[in-house]
Every structure is written in C-alpha cells, then in structure tokens.
Amino acid sequence: MKMKNNSVYKPLKVQKKVLEIVDECFKKENNGDMDARSVAFDDLKEFLIETGDGSYTIKSEVSEGSSETMHTHHGGLDESLEKYVKPSHLTEKKDVHVLDICSGLGYTTAVCLEYLNNETNPEICIDMVEISPLTLATGLIIPSPVKSHEIVKKAIEDKLFSTGFLKFRTIKEKIPDNIKLNIHITDARELVKNYGFTKETSQNPAKESVNSNESIDKSNTYDAIFLAPFSPGISPELYSLEFLKGLKSMLKNDGMFLTYTAASAVRYAIIKTGLYVGEGPRFGRSGGTLASPLLVNIEKPLSSRDERMVALSDAGTPFRDFTLNDSSIEISERRQNERKIARKDYKFASTVKSPIYLCNDIKIEDRLMRRVLKDIRRLGFEDLESEKSKYIVCPQYRECICGSKCEPLENSSERVIEMEKRLNKIMEYGNIPE
Known part of the structure; x- marks a missing residue:
C-alpha cells in the first residue's frame, strides 16, 4: 500500500470551537476588554467536562471518526x-x-x-x-x-x-x-x-x-x-x-x-x-x-x-518516524503496513491473542480454539504444548520448560527481548536451533 504524502504536520488539538473562543477572548483582552477571560469561561462551559476531582477536561478534535478527552473522567x-x-x-x-x-x-x-x-x-x-x-x-x-x-x-x-x-x-x-x-x-x-x-x-x-x-x-x-x-x-x-x-x-x-x-x-x-x-x-x-x-x-x-x-x-509493532518529521497519517499507515507483514510472516495475530494460550492452562471454547490453532500453525507451531511453544515462552518460567536448562530472567524487558529472539530463530530456521 502506498502511503499518503502529507508533508504538512497537523498536530491534534482540543476542539476547534474551544480554541476559537480562547482566541477571540485574548483578542478582546488585548484591545482593552479586561473582562474577556470571565466571559470566555461562561462561553466555554458547554464544552468543559467536570471530572471526578472537580477539575475540568476538554475533548480533542475529531480524528478518524473519534475524539478523546485530555484527561480521564475519573479526575x-x-x-x-x-x-x-x-x-x-x-x-x-x-x-x-x-x-x-x-x-x-x-x-x-x-x-x-x-x-x-x-x-x-x-x-x-x-x-x-x-x-x-x-x-x-x-x-x-x-x-x-x-x-x-x-x-x-x-x-x-x-x-x-x-x-x-x-x-x-x-x-x-x-x-x-x-x-x-x-x-x-x-x-x-x-x-x-x-x-x-x-x-x-x-x-x-x-x-x-x-x-x-x-x-x-x-x-x-x-x-x-x-x-x-x-x-x-x-x-x-x-x-x-x-x-x-x-x-x-x-x-x-x-x-x-x-x-x-x-x-x-x-x-x-x-x-x-x-x-x-x-x-x-x-x-x-x-x-x-x-x-x-x-x-x-x-x-x-x-x-x-x-x-x-x-x-x-x-x-x-512499533510506530516509526525515522526523521522525526512525518505526519501522524504517514506514521500510522507505516505501522499498519508493517503489522500486515508481521502477521503474514513472523508474528502471531493480535486479534486472536494466540500467544497467551501457549503452554497455558486456560479453557478455550471450541470456536476460539480453532482460530488459535489456525493462527499458530500458520507459523509452523503444531499445537499449544509443542516443543516450539515451550521454547518461545520458557523465558517467563522460573523453572526451564524447554529442556535447554535456561536461567530465569528477572524482568519484563529481558523476557520480552528473549521471547522475540526465540520466535525469530524459529522463523529463520524452521525449528528450535541446536
């Protein structure tokens, strides 16, 4: 897929109407209206959302059909x-x-x-x-x-x-x-x-x-x-x-x-x-x-x-912005394309959440099981308890489950890096490396 060329970066901001009220407020104040801020607050009230701790938040502009608030409704x-x-x-x-x-x-x-x-x-x-x-x-x-x-x-x-x-x-x-x-x-x-x-x-x-x-x-x-x-x-x-x-x-x-x-x-x-x-x-x-x-x-x-x-x-799959100049559209489309390649060639599908079921005693209803098995077999894994499955998730266990006498890893960063490395090796060699 060819990415759209959007050379002008347009950051997402709060609602346009809010910014228009604020802009007009300070134009008036700069012209001598010293009540402009209090009047603007009254005008803003319909756009302000009071959160659980009494502070206010504001919605963003709509982007791709949705908007967000600047802060959680909880406070x-x-x-x-x-x-x-x-x-x-x-x-x-x-x-x-x-x-x-x-x-x-x-x-x-x-x-x-x-x-x-x-x-x-x-x-x-x-x-x-x-x-x-x-x-x-x-x-x-x-x-x-x-x-x-x-x-x-x-x-x-x-x-x-x-x-x-x-x-x-x-x-x-x-x-x-x-x-x-x-x-x-x-x-x-x-x-x-x-x-x-x-x-x-x-x-x-x-x-x-x-x-x-x-x-x-x-x-x-x-x-x-x-x-x-x-x-x-x-x-x-x-x-x-x-x-x-x-x-x-x-x-x-x-x-x-x-x-x-x-x-x-x-x-x-x-x-x-x-x-x-x-x-x-x-x-x-x-x-x-x-x-x-x-x-x-x-x-x-x-x-x-x-x-x-x-x-x-x-x-x-991370977002990439190699020159730190790209638009949000370009960055999102780049990641979408990379995710498609990853799902096709070397990563499990996030939609199925297959990784969480590997060597895990979780009950799965039949329909989901069929989807999970289809996904892992696409990458050459026979079943959820296969030797390959044990090999790639072994870094999460205190005791080695893959037969390689692995030492336990003590933090999430090391475990993530090692699991990805093991999956990459299987994708490269087609099997567990000697």
Missing part, C-alpha cells in the same frame, strides 16, 4: 498524581528536574508542584512542552483546581506575554524562589532532534537567563519525564521508537519515564530503547506504563499476558 488531577507524580520517586531528591510533554492546561505540572513543594522546599525545575499556545491560554481561563495551578498560570501568562500573544498580565501570583518553570511552545520532536532545545528564558522574571540561547546540557538531564499526548492511535508521532529513544537519552541514570498508555506498540518501543519497563499504577479502569534505566525503580513487572502480546504478536 484529571488525581490521574496526574497517581500515574505520573507519585511513581516518579521525586520526593527522595533535593533538586528535581522534570520534563512535562504535552502540558496542556498545566495540571500535571501543578500537581507535581503541589506534591513536592512542601516544608522541605526542594529546588524544582520543570520544562513544560506544549505545541499549541491556545491550549496553554485555555488554562488561563479555567479556574485553578489547586493552588499550585496559579503558579503554573503565572508562568504561562508570562510566556505568552513575552511572545506577544498577550498584551496584559493579570495574574498576581508570585513564583516561589525554589521553583523554575520553562515553557516551550513547540513540537516535542524538535527538542529531541536538537537535544539542547533553546531554554529561551525562565518564566520567573527575576531568574531570567543572561544567555537567552542557553540549551539543555547534553548529559542525562531529567529525574522524570511525563509523556501525556492523546492516545497512540491519534498522536503516534509522540510514541515512535525514534522519539522515545531521544527521550531516553535525556533521562538521568536513576530517572523515571511515565506515560498513561499501556499500548503494546509503545511498551515494545520503550523496551527497544534499553529501558526497563513495568506496569504503572492503575487509576480508573486502566494502568499506564513506567520505565527506568534502573531496574530497582520498577516495582511491578508487566503481566505475563502483556509480555507475550508485546513480544510475540503484531500488536507490539
């Missing part, structure tokens, strides 16, 4: 706290440096400040990255759900004022001396390509850098990286293997990488960057994914089923 603040901030081990550090990608309304950064800025007052530096100035501006209109969001609003307002987007600064909140917020209005892929993207100025005027072209030191930089775009199906450009490799290079040796998604394609890509991967805390119905260069930071491995689907099925 945008609580989700940020449970899936990003708490698992990051940041309370153990005196100086904290965080990269918040797709900062949106500023909730995750606000929750991070609220959680960390206590009586110990650690030095906190957060780089917020958001491609849409109008999305950031929306955060100025929505009421602050926690006190620290006022600090974030102040940083956003200062940034938008410095760029000429705003002509007035109305927020009186002061940014504490121990907090530094750098806001970058850019495609997050640009910072990865540059690795040393310009830190134009701090958002605290009292701490502005003398050198406005100062760049991030090209050594391991961040204690935590929060990745919070829309889902991989909608914003694949921020989940590609190449993008995640770039983020990995910006992580400290004991740092944490966290994202709310549990998609197999993303977990596979994270593993291929060389990070240890694990299950993120559950919030609402789902858990996310966390990763680190340091194994001890991974408290909970992936489930056995998830490891198998990542390693052995086409679901683990």
Whole structure:
C-alpha cells in the first residue's frame, strides 16, 4: 500500500470551537476588554467536562471518526498524581528536574508542584512542552483546581506575554524562589532532534537567563519525564521508537519515564530503547506504563499476558518516524503496513491473542480454539504444548520448560527481548536451533 504524502504536520488539538473562543477572548483582552477571560469561561462551559476531582477536561478534535478527552473522567488531577507524580520517586531528591510533554492546561505540572513543594522546599525545575499556545491560554481561563495551578498560570501568562500573544498580565501570583518553570511552545520532536532545545528564558522574571540561547546540557538531564499526548492511535508521532529513544537519552541514570498508555506498540518501543519497563499504577479502569534505566525503580513487572502480546504478536509493532518529521497519517499507515507483514510472516495475530494460550492452562471454547490453532500453525507451531511453544515462552518460567536448562530472567524487558529472539530463530530456521 502506498502511503499518503502529507508533508504538512497537523498536530491534534482540543476542539476547534474551544480554541476559537480562547482566541477571540485574548483578542478582546488585548484591545482593552479586561473582562474577556470571565466571559470566555461562561462561553466555554458547554464544552468543559467536570471530572471526578472537580477539575475540568476538554475533548480533542475529531480524528478518524473519534475524539478523546485530555484527561480521564475519573479526575484529571488525581490521574496526574497517581500515574505520573507519585511513581516518579521525586520526593527522595533535593533538586528535581522534570520534563512535562504535552502540558496542556498545566495540571500535571501543578500537581507535581503541589506534591513536592512542601516544608522541605526542594529546588524544582520543570520544562513544560506544549505545541499549541491556545491550549496553554485555555488554562488561563479555567479556574485553578489547586493552588499550585496559579503558579503554573503565572508562568504561562508570562510566556505568552513575552511572545506577544498577550498584551496584559493579570495574574498576581508570585513564583516561589525554589521553583523554575520553562515553557516551550513547540513540537516535542524538535527538542529531541536538537537535544539542547533553546531554554529561551525562565518564566520567573527575576531568574531570567543572561544567555537567552542557553540549551539543555547534553548529559542525562531529567529525574522524570511525563509523556501525556492523546492516545497512540491519534498522536503516534509522540510514541515512535525514534522519539522515545531521544527521550531516553535525556533521562538521568536513576530517572523515571511515565506515560498513561499501556499500548503494546509503545511498551515494545520503550523496551527497544534499553529501558526497563513495568506496569504503572492503575487509576480508573486502566494502568499506564513506567520505565527506568534502573531496574530497582520498577516495582511491578508487566503481566505475563502483556509480555507475550508485546513480544510475540503484531500488536507490539512499533510506530516509526525515522526523521522525526512525518505526519501522524504517514506514521500510522507505516505501522499498519508493517503489522500486515508481521502477521503474514513472523508474528502471531493480535486479534486472536494466540500467544497467551501457549503452554497455558486456560479453557478455550471450541470456536476460539480453532482460530488459535489456525493462527499458530500458520507459523509452523503444531499445537499449544509443542516443543516450539515451550521454547518461545520458557523465558517467563522460573523453572526451564524447554529442556535447554535456561536461567530465569528477572524482568519484563529481558523476557520480552528473549521471547522475540526465540520466535525469530524459529522463523529463520524452521525449528528450535541446536
């Protein structure tokens, strides 16, 4: 299949009508209407969705027939706290440096400040990255759900004022001396390509850098990286293997990488960057994914089923964006084509979930059993308990089941890599290698 040529990258943003209201709001304010923000909030109410913790969220534009909210209905603040901030081990550090990608309304950064800025007052530096100035501006209109969001609003307002987007600064909140917020209005892929993207100025005027072209030191930089775009199906450009490799290079040796998604394609890509991967805390119905260069930071491995689907099925096929310039359409179509090839030639079909039934005492109804057997036999596996089946899933067992006297592997990343390697060997040689 020939992929569509879409040279103009159009990132997914919040609903068009919302952005139109916000844009009109600040045009009026820039012309002297100092009530524009409160009026805009009234206009936005029909588009705002109040979540379980009292914070607001907004829907995205429609993409391929569907849209998503920026935050879970269970609570945008609580989700940020449970899936990003708490698992990051940041309370153990005196100086904290965080990269918040797709900062949106500023909730995750606000929750991070609220959680960390206590009586110990650690030095906190957060780089917020958001491609849409109008999305950031929306955060100025929505009421602050926690006190620290006022600090974030102040940083956003200062940034938008410095760029000429705003002509007035109305927020009186002061940014504490121990907090530094750098806001970058850019495609997050640009910072990865540059690795040393310009830190134009701090958002605290009292701490502005003398050198406005100062760049991030090209050594391991961040204690935590929060990745919070829309889902991989909608914003694949921020989940590609190449993008995640770039983020990995910006992580400290004991740092944490966290994202709310549990998609197999993303977990596979994270593993291929060389990070240890694990299950993120559950919030609402789902858990996310966390990763680190340091194994001890991974408290909970992936489930056995998830490891198998990542390693052995086409679901683990990663998104690829070789130049970090492709459109979401190009990236998605590339992966679709690669998945078709994988299903045909060297991976089990994710639709059938065949890997989870290999050497597993799970009752299967007859119709499903026929589909599973058809799928595994397509790749030369006789049955679910065959020697080949035992060979490829053996890395998950404490005691060797394949007869090769295998040593147990202690983490999900190593098990996924080894299972995939074994499947590849069978596909190459047609049998278990000697």
